[in-house]
Amino acid sequence: MNILLLFIIIPILTIIGILFSKGQKQTRLIAAIGMGFQLIAAGVLIYLFLAERSAGNTAEMLFNSNWVWYESLNIRFNIGVDGISVAMIGLTSIVIFAGIFASWEVDDLPREFFTSLILLSSGVFGFFISLDLFTMFLFYEIAVIPMYLLIGIWGSGPREYSAMKLTLMLMGGSALIVPGLLGLYFYSNPAGGPLTFDILEIAKVNIPIEAQRLFFPMLFVGFGVLGALFPFHTWSPDGHASAPTAVSMLHAGVLMKLGGYGCFRVAVFLLPEAAHEMAWIFLILTTISVIYGALGAIWQKDLKYINAYSSVSHCGLVLFAILMFNETAMNGAIMQMISHGIMTALFFALIGMIYGRTHTRYIDEMGGLMKVIPFLGVAYVIGGLASLGLPGFSGFVAEMTIFVGAFQHADTFHRVATIIAASSIVATAVYILRVVGILLLGKINNEHYEHLTDAKWYEKLSTGVLIFGITAIGLAPLWLSDMINNGLGPIIKKLMMAGPIN
């Protein structure tokens, strides 16, 4: 059996287990066991993948299996992974595992909560292993819809508004994706043979430039909505702020990466000429995303909003780097996805835990928490330092790579864009340090806070896993960047055929 099938089967088995469970304790135990297996499977997958590669297997996609589904339309269930998807699968497994423990205390309809959460993760896994655009899109939508219930039922604040806004905007994105995918399908075989949704097959075809000009913006914006592309990012702050902890983690950590992944795997990879032509438009938009997100975060007082805006900034950086069309920057883009995924999940987990103790998310109302909850405080500082790109953590590796890659473009336009985007690092430092200063240091400004208890075992486990991820990438980035480079090869080659790249 193909090991990739495990990533569909384990969530389904876990959901079935949850349906038969009784009470909160059993439910969360089953969810934790299931996602634990998932994490192990991801570890095994990474190991097998690296072993296969070092044994000299140079096929573009490993662990490939291909079953016919709808024969006449040539829709296939075609799965396989390259280095990039393996890295994304690893990220997803870590975040969902940590997410289960971060929502250990959910007591309102726990069965429904964990079912939706795991259903969402299965959509994400399916998206990353699919090589067929149809199933890829199917899993994409599966990942988006449980969001509505998760935010709507277990969320806080204006949850109904946020849930509806988020769902409709993301579905609006997929509204653009559908004609784009159909366009790719009907141009996939100019010779007149059977049409196909297979990404690798479509990549071999040269789609006429007029068609590319029509479909590239649809696909890039469509996926870009999920990647919080300016001006379609407005779902993100509201959605993240209203969502329950684990959902914010999974959403900012993984789901937003679906957008970036789709942008380069589908839009840029399959329509390279149009990508070259139109990159400048989207480069301007992503630059705005980067700087706007960072500046927005400075103004916010709600911890979740701060982190949501910072996610807009960081994810904007991902799209920004993808549009640079060179190996270094794109490598950085993938690194940034992984790094930001873990980092932001850590932030949201910690915010959830702090909120659970202080019952407020406004930084003005808190202070001196480091003295009472040192574990969470230190974890927050670690996340913050990673976010502002301190060497030794994952953020530094990713952002450094991106900006080095971006600066390889010698023309003024790219240089200016890069400089503006790079200046967001300063803004990031401002909002991170400001939060750390107000929230953790100084005097305790509320006597209730003196009796707060520090992290429980499950909270420590949740944050520990994520911190391990951040430092592992920060200290030993090479295995990851090698893995990514491996997968980037064909994409870069395709881009080179379409036009000059730096």
Place this chain on the structure above:
Amino acid sequence: MLIMRHELLLVLIAVILLVVEIFLPADRKHRIILPAILMFAAATVIGFLPGPTGTLFGGMYSTSAFTVLLKNILTTGVLIVLIQSVDWLKKPQHKEKISEYFLLIIATLIGMEYMISSGDFLMFYIGLELATIPIAALAAYERFEEKSAEAGVKLIFISALSSGILLYGLSMIYGTTGTLYFSEVVNGIDGSPLQILAFIFFFAGMAFKISLVPFHLWTADVYEGAPVNVTSYLSVISKGAAVFIFTIILYTVFAKIALMWRDVIYVIAILTMTLGNLFAIRQRNLKRFLAFSSIAQAGFILLGIIGQSQLGMTTVVYFVLVYIFSNLGAFGVVAIISNRTGKETIDDYDGLYRTNPKLSLTMMLALFSLAGIPPVAGFFGKFFLFTAAAKEGLYILVLIAVLNTIISLYYYLLVVKAMFLNRSDQPIAYFKSDAYSRLGLVLCIAGIVIVGFASPIYEMILRLSFGIY
């Protein structure tokens, strides 16, 4: 004989019911329900058995593997409708007219089957009339309810009007081509002005039946007034049959002037989807809500029709199949709750999940299927319709359609929101629905889940629709 087996079986059942009805004492009328359903189920199963195909009456009536498939789809849908109506039929005020309900439904079904099998416009028209007039009686079934009676009258007027228009168009076709047989009319179609006028009349007449914008105005009132089960019959089976024959005639008889009707359908599709969706947003009564949503769904079906190819035919039939299960699922839930509590507005559904989780989940699945959300079948149905339109290069139309699905998702989510998110002081209390209703819903869910994943169903429709285009 066997060529007409579907219709003859139904006639047989109708006659049996009629005779039994006479001999049943007044206090035992309800005993007819179970045998009637069993007989109908047997007829449904027999319909799936292989049988001869061919033409009768010199080409007026013809059966092919494809028409058998269409009839089977409709019969299956009707079976579910019948099962779902049992709970409602058992109400004391309906005691005396239970068998009428079955008779009327079976009569309309016979009409639809003749319509699908018709080989000339005369047969088509007779089938169409047989399929519409009894429905008006059904809509007025609860005749002491003002709204139900009103619905019946409205439906009969609208049917008469649209049939008149249609007939006028058919007479022009006869005038210009000198024949009513489909196979001969095809050769006579040359796109002369009179024929185009005839086509417009034909189109308008059918558009009334399928309730396309701007011929949709009757829909919401009739759907709201009629009993829930009749509404679901009207919106699913009746519409499905009309869509089938409409597509077949467009593809065969009017194939030569396809360039002309393509633009018409293009515009009507956009209007139907958009207006249907925008009106649905404002509705609070679930029957009106589903009425407008079904108008919007008809607009999506036009996307498949515009494909004008074997792919188009297949996707239309496939979508109608999916639509039957999804809409019957949604109507099934509405019917159960309406029968038990009399509540029919979206606000009444607040907090339903916490009291009746299974009903809520069924409703959610059905609505997601209508909205086209994976992994349920509606996603596949919609996606394939879009594929058919994209094949013609109509990417802008596809984009408009997909944006419309977002609007539709909004109002479907409003119901989901009421059931799952909202809390209510007086939620609908827990109740246990009867075995028939549950069986009906289980069938719907099975359909919603299986039809999408089981690609052989799609492939079978594709194979059989080969002869049509």
